[in-house]
Structures are given as C-alpha cells and as structure tokens.
Amino acid sequence: MLLHKSTKTQSLRNFILVISSFCGTYILASVLLLGTSKILELHSSLQKDVIEPGPLSLDHLVFGIASSNGSWPKRKEYTKLWWKPNNKMRGCVFVDTLPHEKDIIVHNDTSLPPLCVSEDTSRFRYTYKGGLRSAIRVARVVKETVALNHSNVRWYVFGDDDTIFFPENLVKTLSKYDDGLWYYVGSNSESYKQTWFFGFGMAFGGGGFAISSSLAKVLAKVFDSCIERYPHVYGSDARVYSCISELGVTLTLEPGFHQVDLRGNIFGLLAAHPVTPLLSLHHPDDTDPIFPNMTNAKALQHLFEAANVDSQRTLQQTVCYHKRFKWTISVSWGYAIQVFLDHWRLPDVLSVQQTFQQWMKGDALAGAYTLSTRAIHHDPCKRPVIFYLDNVFSGKDGNTKSSYRKSFQNCSHGIASLKKLEVIKVFTNKLNLNIKQSPRRHCCDILPSSTTAAMEVAIRECKDEELIFMH
Numbered sequence: 001m002l003l004h005k006s007t008k009t010q011s012l013r014n015f016i017l018v019i020s021s022f023c024g025t026y027i028l029a030s031v032l033l034l035g036t037s038k039i040l041e042l043h044s045s046l047q048k049d050v051i052e053p054g055p056l057s058l059d060h061l062v063f064g065i066a067s068s069n070g071s072w073p074k075r076k077e078y079t080k081l082w083w084k085p086n087n088k089m090r091g092c093v094f095v096d097t098l099p100h101e102k103d104i105i106v107h108n109d110t111s112l113p114p115l116c117v118s119e120d121t122s123r124f125r126y127t128y129k130g131g132l133r134s135a136i137r138v139a140r141v142v143k144e145t146v147a148l149n150h151s152n153v154r155w156y157v158f159g160d161d162d163t164i165f166f167p168e169n170l171v172k173t174l175s176k177y178d179d180g181l182w183y184y185v186g187s188n189s190e191s192y193k194q195t196w197f198f199g200f201g202m203a204f205g206g207g208g209f210a211i212s213s214s215l216a217k218v219l220a221k222v223f224d225s226c227i228e229r230y231p232h233v234y235g236s237d238a239r240v241y242s243c244i245s246e247l248g249v250t251l252t253l254e255p256g257f258h259q260v261d262l263r264g265n266i267f268g269l270l271a272a273h274p275v276t277p278l279l280s281l282h283h284p285d286d287t288d289p290i291f292p293n294m295t296n297a298k299a300l301q302h303l304f305e306a307a308n309v310d311s312q313r314t315l316q317q318t319v320c321y322h323k324r325f326k327w328t329i330s331v332s333w334g335y336a337i338q339v340f341l342d343h344w345r346l347p348d349v350l351s352v353q354q355t356f357q358q359w360m361k362g363d364a365l366a367g368a369y370t371l372s373t374r375a376i377h378h379d380p381c382k383r384p385v386i387f388y389l390d391n392v393f394s395g396k397d398g399n400t401k402s403s404y405r406k407s408f409q410n411c412s413h414g415i416a417s418l419k420k421l422e423v424i425k426v427f428t429n430k431l432n433l434n435i436k437q438s439p440r441r442h443c444c445d446i447l448p449s450s451t452t453a454a455m456e457v458a459i460r461e462c463k464d465e466e467l468i469f470m471h
Helices: 005-032 036-051 072-082 101-107 134-139 141-146 167-174 192-198 213-227 236-246 267-271 296-307 346-350
Strands: 061-066 090-095 115-117 155-160 184-186 209-212 251-253 262-264 317-322 327-332 336-340 356-358 385-394 399-406 423-429 443-447 454-460
Touching: 061 141, 061 167, 072 090, 072 296, 090 141, 134 141, 134 213, 134 236, 141 155, 141 213, 155 213, 209 213, 209 236, 213 236, 267 327, 267 336, 267 356, 296 385, 317 346, 317 443, 327 443, 327 454, 336 423, 385 423
Parallel strands: 061 090, 061 155, 090 115, 184 251, 423 454
Antiparallel strands: 155 209, 184 209, 262 356, 317 327, 327 336, 336 385, 385 399, 399 423, 443 454
16 A cells, blocks of 8 residues: 555654764765665555464463462462463462472472562551452462463463463464553453442452453552552452553453352253353352362363363354254264253243352342353253263364263153263364454254264254355
C-alpha cells in the first residue's frame, strides 16, 4: 500500500533524523545516496521488527504461586502435574518460611518450581474480621514475582498451590492479546453468591489469572501504597483487583479458568466445558476424584495423559446423534462420553448437570450458579450412561485415537440396548485453534461397526452450513 505523499515525506524525515542522531553526518550522507526507495524499504523493515514480536511461547510466561510451609508438602504433588522441569518454565512458589533442614532436599526437587520466601508484611494493616492476614502476603506475590526481574517476560500468571494449570493452553489463549497493552485476564466463581459478594469484575485467584507484563510492571510500583487503602477486604485476589481497578483496568473474561467453588462430584462441570481451552482447575481437595476408583492426584494425572496428547482439545464437548438407536452422544474429549437414551435438543445437552453440591451452606443464593445448569434425574436409570477415558494415543500423522470404557453406574447394566456396548473409540486430528477466529464447536459422526461391543466416533470440523440437531 502506497503512503500519501505528505505522510511519506514526514516519515522519511523522521527516519533520517533517527539515523543522523545515531550514525553521524558522514554515514547519513552515505545513507542518502541509497535513494528514497531504499530508505523507505529499510524503514519498513525496522518498523516490522519492532511492531511484530515473535509468537508467544512458554518461555515468555512467569508464574507466581502462593503457598505456605504448611500446605506445600502435600500440594506440591498437584504442581508436579503441570510444571515442566529442567528450566522449561519460570517462576517461584512463595512460602512464609523455608522448610526445615531435613526437608530441604525434598523441597529442592527439580521437577518443581523453586521456593521463594515472602517479604515481611507486618507493617500492613488487616482488619477483616475472621479472615487470615496471610491474604496480604499472598497478594504481594504479584509484586514480588515482578521483582524477580526475569528477562523477556510477556505475561505473569498467578495461582494457588492447589491450582492445576494447563500451560500450553495458557500460551494459546494469551496469544490472542497484545501483551504490550494492559490486560488483566481471568474468570469469576461458579458460585453466584461468591461472585456477587466479591465482585463480578474480580478474577478469582484460585482459578488463576494473568497480567500482561506492561501492566504488571506499573502495578508492582504502586501496589504497596494501594493495599494500604484496603485493610478491610477479605482475600488476596480482592486486593489485586482493587489496585488494578485504581489503574482503570477492567477484567478480560476467559471462561477456561476454573475457580471450582463446588463440592463433591464435578463431573457435570467437566463434561460440559465451554468451547475454549481448559486453562485451570482448582480445589481438588474439596472435590471427588474426577475418575472413579482413583485418588485425586491419580485422576488428574490420567486427565493429563490426554492433555499431553492434545491439550487444546481436552474437555472440548462434541455432540452427535445415533439414528438407529435414537441415542444422543456427548463426547467430552479426553475425559468422558455420555450416551443419552433418547434424542436430546442440543442446548439441553450443553447445560451443566448439577452433579455437585454448593460451595457454602445457606440461603437460596448459595445454591445459584453463574452457569446454565440442569438438575440430574432422580431416577438413575434415566440418566445418561457414562464411558470414562481408558487410554489415548497419538499417531505420526497427527491423528489421535482415544478409548472410553463403560462405567457401571446409572443402570448401565440393565438397559437392553446398551448391555453389550463396552467401549467407545474416538478418532480425530490434533486441534490447533485459530485465535483470530471465534471458536466453533466441532461435529461428529457415528461410524459403522461390525460389533455390538464397541462404537466408533469420528470428530471433525463442521461444514459451513452444517447444523448439530436431532433427526
């Protein structure tokens, strides 16, 4: 595209002034001999180098994890699930005190981030009745992480020691935004009462949140003077939110961050994940193992077996309809498949089943959610039959195969049409989302099968005018 003559001339003059200040008169004369076209070409090349940084990678992220000497020995097992050893990731776990000498070898495990001791916060006031003043120390993790002075940082990511992150998905999601601008990225609680009480504009800290480096550097400079004005608030994330608000920045919502202010069985939440990469999960100690007959840690490790094969597709929900048996098949890739023994309308399948209990006891507001939910049927025999992830493989051609085995619950043993079906196999290609495009749910097809013991499903991109509906 050609520049307007006056614009071109002004741009050329500015560029010559820059060259003059750095190169001197002699070199300037030599440059002028190149001619206008060569100078503009060089100018354009330099502008491109400045304006277009390379693609975002894990090397550009620094993590600040809030912990304590009391909780870290147990919760470090959760961090091991997602932290990449051998200096592939950068960051620190902030504790109140260092471990005892006999525990130092254990705490210096190279498969974990290093430990950092938080600075003294006794000079700050904390007046929230019944709260923990450690909230001030945890809030200052933001300032102290920036103070680590890592080079070439584009995003700072913060969470708790029981926050399970999915790093590749963080990179993919944050690459949508210009880190040279001010961004505060996170999500609310699933509990309406929690969100209402603490604020819809606040990123909940347990779910994790990200701050662009340009904003984080400014926030770190003003943070201590700011939190002096908020001794009355409860948590650390409320202090971060308050200070970011004072800078005039609002929350950018990303629903892939999950606070998980829920108790018990969170199957319904995971099986109806929004069409966006899974970024985090929280509160594993307050929820049941996400796979049956496993511990919490083993169940999460099993989910990471899928995430390590195709991180972006993990928990992505796809729905298709079996014409012969009039079944509705809902695939939450890498986790579970539900077979509904009837044709369900798509919006009903996409709503979150209330398999969980509310986070806090109390009034009706405590049982309200910031999700579209539906009650599970009181009769187990009228609930969908569940097939949980058994194994997952990735081929050299980029295609993946995952297998899901029937769980003997919800009367699956008594339903004639499902008695013989034991395994569902899913074939698809590795997902690579286009961050410039609004996400679209994928389609799936029930493939012909020569046996009644297995069903095969293929997931693919939907055609331009293709609809997902019951026939």
